[in-house]
Amino acid sequence: MPKNLYDTLLDVSKSSMIDAGDMQSAGLLILTAAIHGLGINRAGIWLLTEDKQAICGKMLIDGDECKLDSDLCLARRDFPRYFDSLDTERAVVANNAHTDPGTYEFRDNYLIPNGITSMLDAPIRHRGNMLGIICCEHQGDAREWTNEEIAFVSALADTYGRAVSAAQRNEYEQKLKEINEQLEQKVNERTDILQTALRNLHHTQAKLIESEKLASLGRMVSSLAHEINTPLGIAVTSSSHCASELKRVQQLYRDEQLSEDEFAQFLQAIDDGLQLINHNLTRAAGLVRDFKLSGSIHIASDEEVFDLRACIELSLKGLQPLLRKHHIACELAPGDAVPLNSYPGAIAQIITNLITNSIHHAFAHTEHKRIHIALETHADKILLYYRDNGSGIPVEIRDKIFEPFFTTARRTGGSGLGLSIVYNLITQKLGGEIELTQDQAWGATFSIRIPYRT
Structure with a gap:
């Protein structure tokens, strides 16, 4: 040339x-x-x-x-x-x-x-x-x-x-920016609603604490506060996952590595995340509204016949974004279906609180983080074993872990209600028992016994 x-x-x-x-x-x-x-x-x-x-x-x-x-x-x-x-x-x-x-x-x-x-x-x-x-x-x-x-x-x-x-890349980046702004706006709107609901709930709980004993407080908080905490936790987790996906796709655009298929999958993931957020925030707002109308804090799911194993698997699926964020491998031991006439909402909350407790307290010094859940069926009871491979629970505080408001993570935002709610759901809602096993060589291990009704 x-x-x-x-x-x-x-x-x-x-x-x-x-x-x-x-x-x-x-x-x-x-x-x-x-x-x-x-x-x-x-x-x-x-x-x-x-x-x-x-x-x-x-x-x-x-x-x-x-x-x-x-x-x-x-x-x-x-x-x-x-x-x-x-x-x-x-x-x-x-x-x-x-x-x-x-x-x-x-x-x-x-x-x-x-x-x-x-x-x-x-x-x-x-x-x-x-x-x-x-x-x-x-x-x-x-x-x-x-x-x-x-x-x-x-x-x-x-x-x-x-x-x-280059022009298409700029157009995609502008679309991503608009999606990000829309997502932030929706999250902010839902956050304002949640903050108002939580302020109202905390005010009500403060009055209840003044007039009720710790045992009564545990029952009330377990029936309302953490019924609300389930959809709130799922909504916050989904929001974090959407934000993480957005940052990942933005980096792909900046690196000129984003394909059309990945962009389409990203839009689908954002749409699924927003639907999950909207569904759970609507559910939480409904619980608060019902509480104000009825003046009762004992709100719980209806008793029904369900597959306990499928219920746990569904709960773990909803918690996958949170588990991935903290690099935790969580498994449910395989087995047959376990039909049970009980409260699936309470089961889901128990699993959520136990996993959240492990995340906040167990894995500070653990490299390969694992959680294992197993089920055993007997003639009159079901045994649910939950264990993590974290640092375990010190001997001096084992007798206090189920007490309301007891926490070793107050400075980092711990409320001290997580295991208290688990205890109240199991003993009062499900009519079962929970105990912390003595052998802590593998981390914290909880043994849960639930009456077997079909």
């Missing part, structure tokens, strides 16, 4: 306008380079319609005149020979445009009125698809386009395809 063409192409390729996402600036730069490199006065960018039945002028430089978004379109039905040439997706090289099979159709209506004798059209490609052409038009005596000139214009067309990618 002659040095002047090579230098012109290099200047265009290095220009920041190509990757800025501004198609008009990039197009003008490319057409100006084509005019300068080929020594012509006319050059334009034409883009195919979506159905490829017409090609329309996007930009044209004719001497000192520049037209943007021309209303001139050429239909396939009017110029079939030219479109047959385009369908090959190779450059249309017309040394004599008046007689060339691909361009002679333009002779009377376009070539002669504009004094055009030779044409060189190079296809613009983006992600393997042809979008249009860069059309270089020579006026004066017919000229023979050299291989170097054909390669030069083809390289400019490829550069325009690069500019299209």
